[in-house]
Amino acid sequence: MNHALPPGTGLPRTRGLMLALALALALALSSVGAATAPKAAVHTVVIEGMQFSPAVLEVNAGDTVIWHNKDPYPHTATTDSTRDFDSGEIKPGRSWKMTAKKPGDFSYLCTLHRTMNARLVVK
Numbered sequence: 001m002n003h004a005l006p007p008g009t010g011l012p013r014t015r016g017l018m019l020a021l022a023l024a025l026a027l028a029l030s031s032v033g034a035a036t037a038p039k040a041a042v043h044t045v046v047i048e049g050m051q052f053s054p055a056v057l058e059v060n061a062g063d064t065v066i067w068h069n070k071d072p073y074p075h076t077a078t079t080d081s082t083r084d085f086d087s088g089e090i091k092p093g094r095s096w097k098m099t100a101k102k103p104g105d106f107s108y109l110c111t112l113h114r115t116m117n118a119r120l121v122v123k
């Protein structure tokens with residue numbers, strides 16, 4: 001009785017298995033790649049106590065920025081000189097959101113309280 005396989009018989013099966021493993025690995029890696037690829041994020045700037053927080057926010061182009069007004073009076077988030085964006089009046093307890101499309105370094109303020117300054121950096 002000879003139960004040993006003839007030489008070479010195991011090789012095609014091993015190759016098939018290796019191929020399946022390689023394929024599975026490639027699939028796993030591609031899904032990891034998709035998960036770590038830059039995705040549009042959502043950032044929040046809180047307006048409270050007559051201040052924008054954070055005062056400097058860095059985002060990627062395509063990200064969404066939400067300004068949330070927690071003060072009991074209205075505010076705006078406005079790039080005053082360039083007019084790149086202007087929230088208009090954000091009423092107490094309300095929010096305004098914008099998709100940051102254009103890369104740049106945008107200084108903005110509240111047109112109702114012009115000492116309130118902040119910066120949005122879009123990369």
Ligand SMILES: [Cu+2]
Nearest residue numbers: 075110112113
């Ligand atoms: Cu204000």
